[in-house]
Amino acid sequence: MSSAAADGSRRLQLKLPATPAGFSRGFDELRHGLDALPLDPRARFGVELVFEEVVANVLRHGCRPNGETRIQLEVALEHDAVRLVFEDDGPPFDPRERPDPAPPTDLEHAPTGGRGLMLIRRFSSGLEYLRTPEGRNRLTVTVPRVQRDGKR
Amino acid sequence: MKMDISEDAGVVKVGLVGRLDTPGVDAVETRLTAALVPRAARAIVDLSGVEFIGSLGLRMFITIARALTRKSGKMVLYAPHGFVAQVLETAALDDIIPVEPDAATALAAVRA
Numbered sequence: 001m002s003s004a005a006a007d008g009s010r011r012l013q014l015k016l017p018a019t020p021a022g023f024s025r026g027f028d029e030l031r032h033g034l035d036a037l038p039l040d041p042r043a044r045f046g047v048e049l050v051f052e053e054v055v056a057n058v059l060r061h062g063c064r065p066n067g068e069t070r071i072q073l074e075v076a077l078e079h080d081a082v083r084l085v086f087e088d089d090g091p092p093f094d095p096r097e098r099p100d101p102a103p104p105t106d107l108e109h110a111p112t113g114g115r116g117l118m119l120i121r122r123f124s125s126g127l128e129y130l131r132t133p134e135g136r137n138r139l140t141v142t143v144p145r146v147q148r149d150g151k152r
Numbered sequence: 153m154k155m156d157i158s159e160d161a162g163v164v165k166v167g168l169v170g171r172l173d174t175p176g177v178d179a180v181e182t183r184l185t186a187a188l189v190p191r192a193a194r195a196i197v198d199l200s201g202v203e204f205i206g207s208l209g210l211r212m213f214i215t216i217a218r219a220l221t222r223k224s225g226k227m228v229l230y231a232p233h234g235f236v237a238q239v240l241e242t243a244a245l246d247d248i249i250p251v252e253p254d255a256a257t258a259l260a261a262v263r264a
Contacts, residue, residue: 020174020175020178023174023175024174024175027173027174027175041234041235042235045204045234045235048173048204049204049206049235049239052173052174052204052206052207052208053206053207055174056174056206056207056208059174103244103247104244104245104247104248105247106248107217107218107221107248107249108221108222110214110218110248112211112214112215112218113207113211114207115207115210115211115243116206116207118207118242118243119206119207119239119242119243122238122242
């Protein structure tokens with residue numbers, strides 16, 4: 001069962017199973033939790049986009065053949081950024097090794113997928129990956145709260 | 153995710169309202185594909201009510217547009233706004249699928 005909690009330290013924690021139902025419930029809980037955080041629209045969109053792409057990727061590629069993969073997320077609101085730390089117990093997967101797809105030349109030959117990481121990179125300022133000693137994937141994504149023009 | 157489909161003078165008009173995240177795409181993709189592809193439709197898709205899109209939403213549009221083109225149909229998207237428009241630009245979607253600012257230009261493009 002997934003759960004969400006936002007406390008005075010401006011942190012949000014979620015746990016969800018890597019299933020379509022867990023994805024949907026987790027996304028609802030994340031958005032509810034984000035409502036309590038003072039985020040500008042771009043940072044809010046960026047956090048939701050990162051959740052969408054990371055969790056969808058775990059569902060598509062990161063599920064263990066036997067047993068249920070579980071995803072844990074901590075969202076921390078910092079002065080200039082929102083830091084999202086995803087952990088899952090699926091097979092090792094370092095998304096930083098995936099290059100962006102080549103720009104599409106025509107509809108017939110355009111790849112249908114592979115754009116998730118490109119979108120994460122566009123809306124974030126940092127992407128770190130670690131395979132923990134406990135055998136978990138830990139992906140840390142930083143979404144800036146301050147736009148390039150200095151506005152927050 | 154809400155989807156309305158109507159037809160006017162040989163053009164299928166699709167209105168999408170809500171979020172094209174994974175649950176949203178799951179909710180509309182099969183119905184949208186079935187409404188457009190078998191009949192090789194010429195379709196315009198109103199994105200003005202779409203407040204979120206991720207890579208799965210992009211994938212859905214590319215898959216349907218490609219299937220339509222192979223059957224001499226066509227799909228034109230129009231009126232994306234805000235960060236949805238930024239996602240489409242980041243993916244250079246308008247290099248392969250027409251993206252128009254409003255319904256009038258979308259209608260002209262789909263009939264071209």
